[in-house]
Amino acid sequence: MRLVVARCAVDYTGRLTAHLPLAPRLLIVKADGSVLVHSDGGSYKPLNWMSPPCRLRTTTRTPEEAALDEDDAWTEQWDVAHDKSGDHLRVRLYKVLEDSAHELGVDPGLVKDGVEAHLQALLADNIETLGSGFSLVRREYGTAIGPVDILARDADGAAVAIEIKRRGEIDGVEQLTRYLELLNRDPLLAPVRGIFAAQAIKPQARVLAADRGISCVTLDYDALRGIDDADTRLF
Amino acid sequence: MRLVVARCAVDYTGRLTAHLPLAPRLLIVKADGSVLVHSDGGSYKPLNWMSPPCRLRTTTRTPEEAALDEDDAWTEQWDVAHDKSGDHLRVRLYKVLEDSAHELGVDPGLVKDGVEAHLQALLADNIETLGSGFSLVRREYGTAIGPVDILARDADGAAVAIEIKRRGEIDGVEQLTRYLELLNRDPLLAPVRGIFAAQAIKPQARVLAADRGISCVTLDYDALRGIDDADTRLF
DNA sequence: ATGTTTATCTCGATA
């Protein structure tokens, strides 16, 4: 990993064209050749970047050579090309404030907990939170267009398809609608009703769900985990 | 901006919990207090981070103090807390390989070109590229569930709703379908047909569009811009 | 390799 702090100007051409005027910034060149251009603010997104796989070609000029080019006195130029897409990033360095390099090796990686997969597992384990008498048929119930998160049966034995999202938005309702359409063609299952379950559901998604006859349920991750932990402790 | 390269371990609790085991990484502290943890690969997104607004509290131990804590001999600990959400990031530094700081100032910002809004403007200006006799009714034609990109009329005076995407995917077809359903309830407009226009349209989106009776048109950004420039030059 | 879905999404526009 090479770290450069420098006054620089950046041009990107690819799916769009973008330009960063001359200013001091942090430039990171990673081991795979990818490049990040960061300012001293904003959030984790770089101002500009090139993703791997890509090739970095460096052109250098002496200060004397640069001085001859009065209008554009850069001393170093990086041309980073993405092999497949043809995207191109050009960084021109004007004044280098720092330039260092380190060998970091491959990272052992991140351990995560609390994402949608966990929500699904928790809800499957505690399916009766959706209504008394609910029973799990199976998680990831396959259909021709992909698996439904959970298929269950309610107290009356009627099939219920459940779509789980961390954030309930309109797309999720559309997705569940497509699943329901397919599932209801199966005479062994029909009629199948839908439940849209999420930690938070946007108003537009609620309206669309209501229009499609789909119920909405708000999930409380911590409460579900609490129930689950309590269950586990019983054994 | 402070740059630290160090062997470190990271823990995050917030919308999820995550842990990074001990390994050498790049740590960036920006002027607004935000923190990024980067590995030497897998670009763009940090392994872990804290977005502003947040507060950074640093605890340091002398090497002697650290040595006394045999199991966990960190010399410096960062506690980064997000004020609103209660998210918390803890970084423990074990061996610092580099530690530098720079004043970069506020970035002048990115100049972009070629996004969807531009495509929409270009197509509105050159609506006849969709068919001879086409005329623009208006851009961003409002409906109860949001504005349609373009409403036009064809040579026969029939209404046409146009959805524009940079990349034509299944979501865009769903969106246009919803608009068409609503627009066709308006007796002053009905029947309204749909055109799905994008720089590239995925096969699945094409299939769905065909199934819904929606035409697909591939847009050539450079050609449209060429036409537009030519038009402009005529005046 | 390709398609699909998620995301501590980020970011900007808008009501």
Add this chain to the structure above:
DNA sequence: TATCGAGGTAAACAT
């Protein structure tokens, strides 16, 4: 301030 839609979405996961 909240909400909504787009993104050079990126990245993970399944096919």
